[in-house]
Amino acid sequence: xxxxxxxxxxxxxxxxxxxxxxxxxxxxxxxxxxxxxxxxxxxxxxxxxxxxxxxxxxxxxxxxxxxxxxxxxxxxxxxxxxxxxxxxxxxxxxxxxxxxxxxxxxxxxxxxxxxxxxxxxxxxxxxxxxxxxxxxxxxxxxxx
Numbered sequence: 001x002x003x004x005x006x007x008x009x010x011x012x013x014x015x016x017x018x019x020x021x022x023x024x025x026x027x028x029x030x031x032x033x034x035x036x037x038x039x040x041x042x043x044x045x046x047x048x049x050x051x052x053x054x055x056x057x058x059x060x061x062x063x064x065x066x067x068x069x070x071x072x073x074x075x076x077x078x079x080x081x082x083x084x085x086x087x088x089x090x091x092x093x094x095x096x097x098x099x100x101x102x103x104x105x106x107x108x109x110x111x112x113x114x115x116x117x118x119x120x121x122x123x124x125x126x127x128x129x130x131x132x133x134x135x136x137x138x139x140x141x142x143x144x
Contacts, residue, residue, distance in 0.1 A: 013130035018086045021130065023047045025075035027112070030054070030123075032064040032071050032092070039064060045073075046107030051124050052088060053104050055117035062119055065092040073123050078135065086130035090123045 013021070022028065022045075031040045041061045043054040052073050056062050065071065071092045076085040095101070096119075104120050111117040 010131050010133040013084065013086065013132055015128055017132075018088075018128050018130040019047060019050075021077070021084060021086050022052065022073075022075050022088070025077065028052070028054075028073055028075040030061070030065075030071055030073050030092070032061065032068065034064040034067040044109050044111050046104065046109045048104060048107060048122070051122050052090075053107065053109070053120060053122050055104075055109055055111055056119050056121055057115050057117050058119065062094065062121070065094070065121060069093060071123060080135075082132060082134050084130060084132040086128070088123060088125045089127040090125040092121050092123050095120050095122050 026044070027042055028045050029040050030043050031038060033039070039060065043056070045052050045054040047053075069091045071090065073088040073090070074085065077083070095104075100122075101120055104122075
C-alpha cells in the first residue's frame with residue numbers, strides 16, 4: 001500500500017513560484033508557429049518586470065515570431081526526488097529601443113551558441129501556470 005500524503009500529489013505552483021523557477025532556470029524553450037508548422041527553440045533567457053526576454057539572431061525563430069506573435073515558453077527541471085514544469089503563454093515582440101536593450105543587457109543573458117545574437121525578444125505573458133510533484137520513481141515502495 002502506498003502512503004497517502006500530499007507530498008506525492010501534483011501541486012499547482014503559484015504565479016510567484018512560477019516566476020522564481022523561470023528566473024532560476026539556465027535555459028528555456030520557445031514554441032512558435034508559422035504556416036501551420038510548430039517549432040521549438042532552446043533559449044537563454046531572463047526575467048524583466050514580469051516578462052521573459054531572450055537574445056536571438058535573424059533567422060527562422062525571429063521570422064516565426066514576426067509572422068505569429070503568439071508563443072509558448074517553457075522551463076522544467078528535476079532532482080532525485082521531485083520535478084516541475086512551468087509554461088508561459090503570451091505575445092512575443094522584438095524590441096530595439098536603447099533603454100530597453102540596455103536594461104535587458106544588464107540581466108546578463110549569455111547565449112550558448114557561438115553565433116552573434118544581436119536581436120532582443122520580449123514575451124509578455126497572457127497566461128502562466130506550473131506544477132510540481134514528487135517523482136514516482138523516488139518514492140519508497142511498500143514492498144521494500
